[in-house]
Amino acid sequence: SQQGEEDPQALSIQEGENATMNCSYKTSINNLQWYRQNSGRGLVHLILIRSNEREKHSGRLRVTLDTSKKSSSLLITASRAADTASYFCATPGKYIFGTGTRLKVLA
Amino acid sequence: GAGVSQSPRYKVAKRGQDVALRCDPISGHVSLFWYQQALGQGPEFLTYFQNEAQLDKSGLPSDRFFAERPEGSVSTLKIQRTQQEDSAVYLCASSSRGTVLEAFFGQGTRLTVV
Numbered sequence: 364s365q366q367g368e369e370d371p372q373a374l375s376i377q378e379g380e381n382a383t384m385n386c387s388y389k390t391s392i393n394n395l396q397w398y399r400q401n402s403g404r405g406l407v408h409l410i411l412i413r414s415n416e417r418e419k420h421s422g423r424l425r426v427t428l429d430t431s432k433k434s435s436s437l438l439i440t441a442s443r444a445a446d447t448a449s450y451f452c453a454t455p456g457k458y459i460f461g462t463g464t465r466l467k468v469l470a
Numbered sequence: 471g472a473g474v475s476q477s478p479r480y481k482v483a484k485r486g487q488d489v490a491l492r493c494d495p496i497s498g499h500v501s502l503f504w505y506q507q508a509l510g511q512g513p514e515f516l517t518y519f520q521n522e523a524q525l526d527k528s529g530l531p532s533d534r535f536f537a538e539r540p541e542g543s544v545s546t547l548k549i550q551r552t553q554q555e556d557s558a559v560y561l562c563a564s565s566s567r568g569t570v571l572e573a574f575f576g577q578g579t580r581l582t583v584v
Contacts, residue, residue, distance in 0.1 A: 396572070398575075403577075403580075404577050404578075405474070405561060405563075405575035405576050405577040405578055406513070406561070406563075406575040407575070408572050408573070408574070411572060451512050451513075459515060460505075460512035460513045460514075461512050462511060462512045463511075463512050
């Protein structure tokens with residue numbers, strides 16, 4: 364079984380728009396990570412946020428963490444066609460992944 | 471090498487055949503993880519090594535699955551008497567830390583059991 368749940372499961376947007384995806388988890392965590400997976404490829408680490416952080420930025424990515432609600436969000440601003448991929452949140456311990464959000468950015 | 475390397479990239483096995491999947495982690499990385507990813511799903515944890523010690527194998531789905539990392543570097547995931555439900559992508563990841571933080575993933579081995 365998987366600890367995290369991302370929503371939406373699928374998201375389709377136009378290039379230049381922002382994409383927001385959410386992740387909920389079940390147990391207390393020290394940190395949470397977001398990964399990207401292009402079709403047929405391995406996972407690429409995007410950003411790690413620790414439990415004492417509420418928000419973190421990396422380029423066009425913004426991640427928030429609400430430990431009281433056990434949820435995190437990933438915002439991709441000014442999306443590009445190359446952002447088309449599946450996005451997963453992962454929590455430590457056994458490095459549990461959610462089911463992912465499949466993002467499609469239309470040119 | 472520069473990244474985590476897995477081989478083969480693709481493997482087709484007849485049901486009942488044994489397979490061995492190889493993972494070459496980033497040099498010097500102490501932690502190594504194996505995951506199974508079914509189509510349209512997230513990766514599911516299989517097992518974790520710290521150096522040569524297999525610290526957690528609770529995710530291995532049956533005793534047909536076996537993993538080793540004898541010298542604390544290259545790891546092999548072996549599946550005996552493959553079944554159709556074993557068809558999936560098998561991902562390997564390594565990390566320089568003794569924990570699971572910021573692991574680097576290989577591109578995976580896609581196993582198809584026919």
